[in-house]
Amino acid sequence: xxxxxxxxxxxxxxxxxxxxxxxxxxxxxxxxxxxxxxxxxxxxxxxxxxxxxxxxxxxxxxxxxxxxxxxxxxxxxxxxxxxxxxxxxxxxxxxxxxxxxxxxxxxxxxxxxxxxxxxxxxxxxxxxxxxxxxxxxxxxxxxxxxxxxxxxxxxxxxxxxxxxxxxxxxxxxxxxxxxxxxxxxxxxxxxxxxxxxxxxxxxxxxxxxxxxxxxxxxxxxxxxxxxxxxxxxxxxxxxxxxxxxxxxxxxxxxxxxxx
Numbered sequence: 722x723x724x725x726x727x728x729x730x731x732x733x734x735x736x737x738x739x740x741x742x743x744x745x746x747x748x749x750x751x752x753x754x755x756x757x758x759x760x761x762x763x764x765x766x767x768x769x770x771x772x773x774x775x776x777x778x779x780x781x782x783x784x785x786x787x788x789x790x791x792x793x794x795x796x797x798x799x800x801x802x803x804x805x806x807x808x809x810x811x812x813x814x815x816x817x818x819x820x821x822x823x824x825x826x827x828x829x830x831x832x833x834x835x836x837x838x839x840x841x842x843x844x845x846x847x848x849x850x851x852x853x854x855x856x857x858x859x860x861x862x863x864x865x866x867x868x869x870x871x872x873x874x875x876x877x878x879x880x881x882x883x884x885x886x887x888x889x890x891x892x893x894x895x896x897x898x899x900x901x902x903x904x905x906x907x908x909x910x911x912x913x914x915x916x917x918x919x920x921x922x923x924x925x926x927x928x929x930x931x932x933x934x935x936x937x938x939x940x941x942x943x944x945x946x947x948x949x950x951x952x953x954x955x956x957x958x959x960x961x962x963x964x965x966x967x968x969x970x971x972x973x974x975x976x977x978x979x980x
Contacts, residue, residue: 746771747792747980752785752815753778754799754834757931761923762969763795763830766977779811785818793828793980794819796835798921800937802887803837803847816842828914828980830973833885836909836917843892843911850904853886853941857957860907860920866898871916871975872908879968880961881907881920884932886941888919914979922969929958 749772751760756778760767767774775791777783780799788794796819806812820842823829831839841847861878862869888904891897892911899908899918908918924932932938933951942950 746773747977748773748775748790749980750786750788750791750794751776752794752796752835754780754797754801755935757928757935758798758833759928760795760797761925761928762966763832763923763973766970766974770977772977779815780809782811785811785814788818788822788827789825791827793830794822796829796831796838798833798835798885800935801834802849803834803841803889812838823911823915826912826914828976829911829916830976831917832923833919833921836919837887837889839911839915839917840889840892840895840906840909843895845890845892845895847887847889849886850888852903853945854883854901854903855885855942855945856883856954857881857961858883858901858903858920860899860901862899863897865896866908869896869898869910871910871979872898872972874971874975875968880965881922882924882929882958882965883920884938884941885919916976918972922965922972924958924962924965926955926959926962929955 747770749767751774753759753776777785801809804812816838819838823839829839837847857880859878860881862872862875866872867877889906891906891909895909895911897906897909901907904919907920910916933942942954946954
């Protein structure tokens, strides 16, 4: 089963009465946009630190809580565009929430759509690229990425699962941390605690298989890899999955040190 974070307390009371009473670790707000994109391998480092995870599935109409009730925010991927407000009106409120939280210094981590939402929330352009980037593909750290305290322990070049059509310009003041030949902006940092990655390291075998059943994801896969490409992609993914999971733990553990 794909892990879903559905259990969370009511946030109407002050945080001391709702969160601190059940956990000595950080309270982390997790924003999801589709059930099959939970934190995956990123969840283990959070639980090892006794974090209290509060998942909100925005595509199901669940309301955004007050970000000031939390110690950090994690924003996952999804099939929609970061600015597709006409189809998903809640995106505008989410962008406003992210922008306010990051400007106030709340530690932030975004993956795929989460990276695009961070860019958009800080005024950068998000756009559809010429060709979807789908498959097991390497990204390479920039010089700043190699020196970064979160990404710096990763190899200079490492495999990732890519499954996106959109990209973004870097927000003003952001630091580029990783790139790929097709999409230059693969990871960036804003300030000292806001991080975003376009790629996926967190994906489990079950998540990867379920993504292919999402129409937008399946269309991107066939556009790039041709009909029947799923088996080949899943085979390639399984060969590198343990390696990517290890990198996910390293990356996310380093970020959690900032929380």
